[in-house]
Structure formats: C-alpha cells, structure tokens
Amino acid sequence: MRRDGDVPRRSWRRRGLRLLAVAAGLLVLVAAPLAFILYPTLKPYPKASFPAAVAQRDRNLQDLAHLRVLPEVERSFTAESQAAFAQAVAAIETRASDLDRAGLAMAAAKAVALADNGHTNVLGLAGDYGFNAVPIRLGWLADGLFVIAADEDRRPLLGGRVLGVNGRATAALVEALRPYVGGPANLAREFVPNFLISPELLNAAGLAKTANGSTFEIRLADGSAASVDLAAEAARQPPLSSQTWPKRNLSPRVEARPVGWRHVLDGAALPAYLSRPDANYWHDFPAADLLYAQINRVGDQAPVGTSQYLSSLLDEAAKKPIRNAIVDLRFNRGGDYTLTADFTRRLPQILPPNGKLFILTSANTFSAAISTAARLKHFAGERAILVGEAMGDRSQFWGEGGLTLLPNAKIAVRYTTAFHDWERGCGLSQITTCFLLNYAYGVPAGSLQPAITIAPSFADYAAGKDPVMAEVMRQLAPGQGR
16 A cells, blocks of 8 residues: 655656756766867877787887887877878888897887977987997087087097087088977977987987997087097986986086086086076076076976965065066976966066066977966067077977887887967867867967077087076166067
8 A cells, every 4th residue: 555655755756867867968968078079188008918029020020010009199190191100110110120229219219200299209319318328418509519528538528519420510410310309300409419429329320330439520629620439338327218308418417417527517607597407496586676487397396396386486576576577498398387377377467567578498498388488478468578599399289198118129109199289279179189278278379489599609608608698688778678
C-alpha cells in the first residue's frame, strides 16, 4: 500500500533527474568545444616503445622513427615544411649506420629546423655539454666574434677576434650553421659560439675534417694574426635538455665558469648589466627619479618569487619620485610570462605621462621575455622605447608544447603546440591555434623591433662600458630623446 508521501517524493526525484540531465547536456555543450580547442595544445608526444637495440644502426633507426612522428604534435609545420621534414628524416635513415651521437644530433637538428620556428629545435647543441669542446669560449660583440674566456694555457688568446675556423671565414660559418637552428637568422647566429667550440659538432656538419680539434684564425689583442690548433677536450657537463645561451659567458660571474679559467674581464669594473647574470631579477635606482630592473629569467628564485619580488619593487618605486624606468631583458631566455603580467601593467602606471620606459633587448631576449617586452610596450604606449638588438624570435611564433628525448641518443627535441601573436594580438578566428591564456594576457603591441639599435663593441666591452645604457642616459638628458 502506497504512503501519501510517496508521490511528491517521486516527483522531486524526477525533477532532480531532469536537472541532472540538463546540467550534463550543458556540460557536454561546453566541454566538447573546449576539448576540441585544448587537445592539440595539450596532446603529448607519442611514447617510444622499441625493443633494446645494440647495433648503432638499429639504435639510430629507432631514434629516427621516434623523430618521424614529430608532425603529429608540432603545429608550426606548413604542408611544405612537413613534407621537407619527412624527406630529410628519410635521407638520414639511409646513413643511420654511419652516424655517431653528434652526427645524429646535427642531422636531426637540420631536419627539425625546417619548421622555421624559434621554439622548435633540437636543444643542447653546445660544446662541453655532452659534446667535446676546445678550451676557449667565444662571444659576439658589435664588431665580431671574440675569445672571452680560456684556460690558463690559452690565456694569450683572450681578447682575440676570431677570423675563421678550419679554413672558413666567420661569416661563412654563420651561414653554414644557419640551417641547424629554426627561427630568425639572428637566433641561429646567437648560438654559433656553441657550435664553433665543439669539433665534434663541426665535424658532423662537415665543417671540420676531424672531431678531435680545430684550427682557429685569430687576430690577437696586440694586432698580430695567429693560426692556432686547439685540441678538443671531453665534455665536463652532461647533455642538456634545454638551450644554453652563449651571451651569458660575456660575464665573468656566471657560476658555470670552469675552475681555473681566465676571463677577458677579470679584474675589470663590471657594468651593471654584467654584474649579476645568475640573479633572475634585481633592481637599483641609478638616480633619484630612475628605476633600473634587470630580469634575467621569468621564473621564481629563492627567497622571493618573481611576482612577489616585482610587486614589492613597484611598491618601493611608488614611494620615490620615479620619472623614468629601464627594464633590462638582454639576458632573459624566457619562462612563464604570467609571472611578469602584473608588473608589465603596473610599471607604466607609476610613471608620469611625460616619463619614459626603456626596454633593453638582444638576441638572447626570447620566449616569455618577448611577451614581457610586448606587454610593457603596449601598456606604456608612446612612452616605451625599445633599445638594443632585435630579439631572438619573431613577434609571432609558436610556443608551449614540450620536449621529447630520442630514446637511445637522449637528444632533446622541443615541439610547440600554441600560437602567439604579440604584434597584433589573437583574434577569435584563431581560437583553435592561439594559446588560450593570450586571450587574457595577450596584447597587440605593434612592432617589437628596437627603435634604437645599438650593441657594445669589443673596445666598449673590455673597458667595462655599456653603450646601450649610455644611449638611454643620453636620451634622458635635457633636450635629448626622440
């Protein structure tokens, strides 16, 4: 026999089921498009599953089979570049038995670079990191490539200008190494010192007759010319799964400096931009009305995280009569741009309408550093002035994604899955390609080319001068500026 309360109880149950059905339907309507948008961005690289191989040919073929699936996740490929990539991998397979690790790495790098995207590259191609190296280090300056560090026996080479290596002029080497790095030409040039110090990598690229050493033509500091044979030494550092940026070697204070080596700036008074290369962020007030902040990495560093540090910096600056500001990104290789998002919006707000914001850049300014520069320029408007050298990637690039290791050689390959447009911003028509966070943080910053192009010459560098900062101070002088 049914109780009186059963009918309403069943009625509420039916209503509840209907509400759940409606909620589930709405969830499907929202989740399905969101999954369609997010899946290409979040899709992982297919896992490698190969039987153990002993022969070098078989190991290389397994690595190449893993590399061959790159277009399944890499979204920067065009139809033409994807076809070229497939042909390049097939060509490498025909000589798989002849390739050592350096040979495989350089061949893979050349194939991956066909994507022509600065974030899509084989990583870690640097002497002394899994590949051999001669006992000198090189750095680009406005007037050429110079020896900036060396072991004690090669100390006389410090300050010498590299005219060529293994019978090829420096300019020809830059051109020959261009195909091994995807993205703009200045990014490939930035990494040339990493290649030139490793006979292994040069030999793999057909730019050295042997993997055991190289011959350097050097104009020494006293003006004389020398042909110097340098034997390679085994790598002291393990292989990298990230890029190492040669520009950091311009400072003698990098923690990774080999013990007992000499640097061209040893004993010199360092300009501010070279004084703290291992600090992710620091700041100073060079004048009562001027803020200088150097951000070398968009990532947290103990004891204070990026966002908190930059927020405190702005709180401090707001209590001072700050009129102008300088943000130095010349050594910033990127990170997580959301960590600087609040800073890039707030900094222009504490400057007066007639104040100026100088953004200092170089080819080492990359990824999240480009995003940071773009947001600073956007929010500062006409008060923003980019000074230095062109940044290391285009203002429109593919990023995010991740990396995969070739299973046997453990060579790292960076792939990308989401588009960034820091020049015009992302439109709704690009919802399936643009990085979704850019719809919250992205800005149409316009051109990100420096308004004032300038870089230190070797004479400036050796004298401890910073012509980029000198130009900023000239711009700030009364009656000067653009």
